Amino acid sequence: MLKMMMRNIAAASFYCSSRRWRVVRFTQILGQVxxxxxxxxxxxxxxxxxxxxxxxxxxxxxxxxxxxxxxNQMGFSLSVLGKFFKLGLEPNVFTFTTLINGFLLENRVAEAAGIFNKMMKAGNCKPNLVTFSTLIRGFCMTGNNSAAIQVLRKMDEGACKPDVVCYSNIIDSLCKDTLVDDALNLFLEMMSKGIAPNVITYTSLIHGVCNLGEWKEATRLLNEMVSKNIFPDVFTFSVLVDTLCKESWKQKASTLINGYCKRKNIDEAMMLLREMTCKGLVPDTVTYSILVDGCCKVGKLGDAQKLSSEMQACGQLPNVQTYSILLDGLCKNRQLSRAMQLFGEMEAKKLDINIVIYNILIEGLCIAGKIESARDLFCGLSSKGLRPNVRTYTIMINGLCIAGLTSEAEKFLIQMEEKGCSPEGCTYNTIIRGFIHNKQTSTAMVLIQTMVERGFSADASTMELIVNLLSKDEVDPALLPLIKKSL
Known part of the structure; x- marks a missing residue:
């Protein structure tokens, strides 16, 4: 990278005749380095x-x-400042802010404050938000909270108003000095000004109240931040685990992981899991199941299976819910052989395999086009002491329609009623779409009439197909009033 930069400099020197262009080019190169x-x-x-x-x-x-x-060579920094005056250049706000930061890096707060005060008195180079924020951070680093608050008040008096970074720095510093009441008051002041807190603000406060053993306040702050869609990060959770009763926070950890998985932030959820194990917390089956589900939903089946193995190694045995999540993920991602292998493992462990598990497997077979295998599994349910439910019938009807076996799908619709399992709106919509896709419009219209009479209506997918038929004049206009009733 650096050699490339050097070549760029040589090229710029050779090719650029314009002095100003060369300066601009070098500024870009130096900035990148x-x-x-x-x-x-x-x-x-x-x-x-x-x-x-x-x-x-x-x-x-x-x-x-x-x-x-x-x-850490402030002497040279000041000598470069001298070049400004030799070259007739005027240092700007970024120049002085950079010097302030340099002095703060060496804990020379007095000199940093001196530059800041000169900027305040000068009329042509007033401090900006970055300058104020830099100085506040410097005072907080040295524990000089009163000086940091004074700078904050100067901002309130001037045109450059404080932001969440300024407030968060001081709140964090106050909490570290166990001045939690002052920190909370400053937090309320910030909120009253319409400045929204961020995860850093809340984490600082949670850390502060935890250090004082105020667990209820920590819980309140955690719930408040989540209610504002400010999600805790790994550091927030680390603070909680370090300070609070570990067993009582297992549930909190599971809740946070669940929240990340719902947002499909699987990497963050995995980081929290690792943080739990590092802190001596053993995630329970529910926590692992949530993560397995999250991985399956984003297509990370390998990670889901690794988690299943990991939980067993930790002494947490997968339950039927865990297996059903993994089975569903494998089926929906067309990993049928692995799904059947997992199903065999469930049978070998003599788990209580319910109708939900069979529904997942039957649907997986249908998705894979193995309609005969799906039918065999369906027909074998009674021998397992299980009765198909509405979901089971709807899955089979959908699979038969996809395979073009609409007459058999219609038989299943009749059969389910004979078995005392009344079709629902989802069932009717599924078979109606099946008949339309198979260009059996007249039968679809009859089924629409039955559906409307039963008090159900067409869903968005079905209506899209019906509207398409209307546009092609493939529907008898006499049926329009009936179709309208299904809307």
Whole structure:
């Protein structure tokens, strides 16, 4: 990367005839190298600019000052500031803010404050939000909370108003000094000004109240942040586990993991699981099942199976719910052989395999086009002491329709009623769509009439197909009033 930057400099020196263009180009290059934190390299490149007689501007000199600051060489930073005046350049707010940050990095708060005060008195280079925030952070780092609050009050008096970063820095510092009441008061002040807290703000407060053993307040703050859609991060959870009774927080951990999985933030959920185990908490079967479900829903079947093995290694045996989640994930992702293997494992362990498990497997067979196998499994339910429910029949009807076996699907519709299992709206919509897809419009219209008479209506997918038929004049206009009733 650095060699490429050097080549860019050589090329810029050779090809660019415009002095201003060369300065702009070098500013871009130096800025990129500085972002990579190769501060010494920036200084080296800067010195080469002098040899190549390339001019300096405010931006280049500010970048160089920043690099010297991060190298803890404030003397050189100040010497670069002197170059401003030699070259007739005017330091801007970023230059002075960079110097303030440099002094703070060396814990030289007095000198940082001195620059800030000069900026406040000067009329042409007033501090901006970054300047204020930098100084506040510096005071907080040294535990000088009163000075940080004074800076905050100066912001209130001026045009540059404090933001959540300014408040959060002070709140965190107050909490670390066990001044939790002051922190909470500042938190309320921030909220009253319409400044929304973030995860850092809440984590600081939770850490503060936990250190005082105020567990109920920690719970209240946690619930409050979640209600505002501010989701706890790994550090928040780490604070809670470290400070509170571990057993009482197993449920909280499971709730947080569940929230991440619902948002499909599986990586964050996995980080929380690892944090739990590192803190000596053994995740229970429910927690593992939630994670297995999350992995399946985003297609990470390998991770889901690893979690299943991991939970058994930890002494947490998968229950029927865990197996059903994994089985459903395998079936929906067309991993039928692995699904059948898992089903065999369930039978071998003599688990209580209910109709929900069979529904998942029958649907998986239908999705894979193995309609005969699905029918055999369906017909064998009675021998297992199980009765098919509405979901079971609807799955079979859908599978038969997909296979083009609509007459058999209609027989299943009649059969379910004879067995005392009344069809629902979902069942009717499924078979109606099946007949329409198989271009048996007249039968579909009869079924629509039956559905309406039973008090059910067409869903969005069915209505889309009906509207499409209407546009093609494939529906008898006399049926329009009936169709309208199904809306």
């Amino acid at each position: 500085a972002k990579l934190k190769h501060y010494s390299a920036v200084i080296s490149l800067y010195n080469q600019m002098g040899v190549s007689r390339i001019g300096r501007d405010v931006y280049i000199l500010t970048i160089v000052i920043n690099c010297y600051c991060h190298l």
